[in-house]
Amino acid sequence: MNKRGDKLLSIYWFAILVLIAGGIFLMVYNFYNHPYDVREIEAEVLINSVADCLSSEGKINSELIYEGNFSEEFEENFLEKCHLAFESEVWELPQYYTEINFYNSSDLDSSVFNITKGNKNLVSGCVIQEEKEYEREVKCVEEEFFSFDENNNLYLIKILSIVRKTEKNAK
Amino acid sequence: MKKEIGKRGAILMENVVFIILNLLFISILIVFLLKQGEGAIVLEQSYAKYIALVIDAAKPGMEIKIDMEKGKKLAEKNNIDFDEIVKISGNSVKIKLSKNGEYIYSFFNDVNVTCYPDTSNPEDVTAYIFKINEYNAHE
Numbered sequence: 359m360n361k362r363g364d365k366l367l368s369i370y371w372f373a374i375l376v377l378i379a380g381g382i383f384l385m386v387y388n389f390y391n392h393p394y395d396v397r398e399i400e401a402e403v404l405i406n407s408v409a410d411c412l413s414s415e416g417k418i419n420s421e422l423i424y425e426g427n428f429s430e431e432f433e434e435n436f437l438e439k440c441h442l443a444f445e446s447e448v449w450e451l452p453q454y455y456t457e458i459n460f461y462n463s464s465d466l467d468s469s470v471f472n473i474t475k476g477n478k479n480l481v482s483g484c485v486i487q488e489e490k491e492y493e494r495e496v497k498c499v500e501e502e503f504f505s506f507d508e509n510n511n512l513y514l515i516k517i518l519s520i521v522r523k524t525e526k527n528a529k
Numbered sequence: 530m531k532k533e534i535g536k537r538g539a540i541l542m543e544n545v546v547f548i549i550l551n552l553l554f555i556s557i558l559i560v561f562l563l564k565q566g567e568g569a570i571v572l573e574q575s576y577a578k579y580i581a582l583v584i585d586a587a588k589p590g591m592e593i594k595i596d597m598e599k600g601k602k603l604a605e606k607n608n609i610d611f612d613e614i615v616k617i618s619g620n621s622v623k624i625k626l627s628k629n630g631e632y633i634y635s636f637f638n639d640v641n642v643t644c645y646p647d648t649s650n651p652e653d654v655t656a657y658i659f660k661i662n663e664y665n666a667h668e
Contacts, residue, residue, distance in 0.1 A: 375554055379554070379558065382558060382561075382562070383561070386561070386562060386565050390565050390566070390568070390571055393574060394574060394575060394578055396578045396582060399582060400581075400582060400585065400637075403582060403585045403586050404585070404637060406586070407585070407586075407637075407638065437639075438639075438667045441638065441639040441640065441664040441665075442637050442638070442639055443620045443637055443638070443639040443665070444637060446619070446620055446621060446635040447618075447619055447621065448621050448633055448634075448635045449635065453635070454637055523635075526634060
């Protein structure tokens, strides 16, 4: 009786070992089967690059604003001026989008100038995620800061950056 | 008396075998867990994304040194030269640690980058240097 009990116990023990091993294998497989998602960091780095290009040491880039007027030429050639390359041979369509809005400090509700570059279709992805975040949607990051122009007028600059690259970062 | 000693010995033997089997099981699990994080697919992806992010945040004139010891060991195992594991073409980084696979990730910083193994210590070449030359010119 005792031997039979021992036998039963060892079968039971073996079954537990198999279950534990199976569980760990599944968890590990699931973990490593998911790609590392770096899009949020990428979007933050993009914001930093854009901010560095627009403003330095609290002063707005003189190429962008001169005597209170924003330069259309800077807006048109924004990607070249800020050394950004949104096109890539890896992707058919641009995987980035950036939108910059300038607000006069006396009226923070309506923007006085804006720059938008990249794939505009990505913006809808941010709207969808206003209430809940979806892994397979784009990553959106928004930052804002104040900066002076050469005449010491204060502007609020809001930068939105969006990164898609879903296939490489989410499953 | 003799019989009793024999029985005790059998019980001890069973316990020893049981403990050894358990230890073996735990060791196999630990080795499995450690090996999973060192696979070519995982390493290729993490190196490519890491390098792309570093380049995105870099400015011309910078020289960045990245340790790739794990990648080197894996590449050597798969008969790939260390100076061929990282390639930068246009604005994308390509990492190759196995004969059949590679991983490509793009960056947005419009810079010209050159990369080569760090040979400052010829006896221990395990790092790569990424030199950010200048911004790409556009006509």
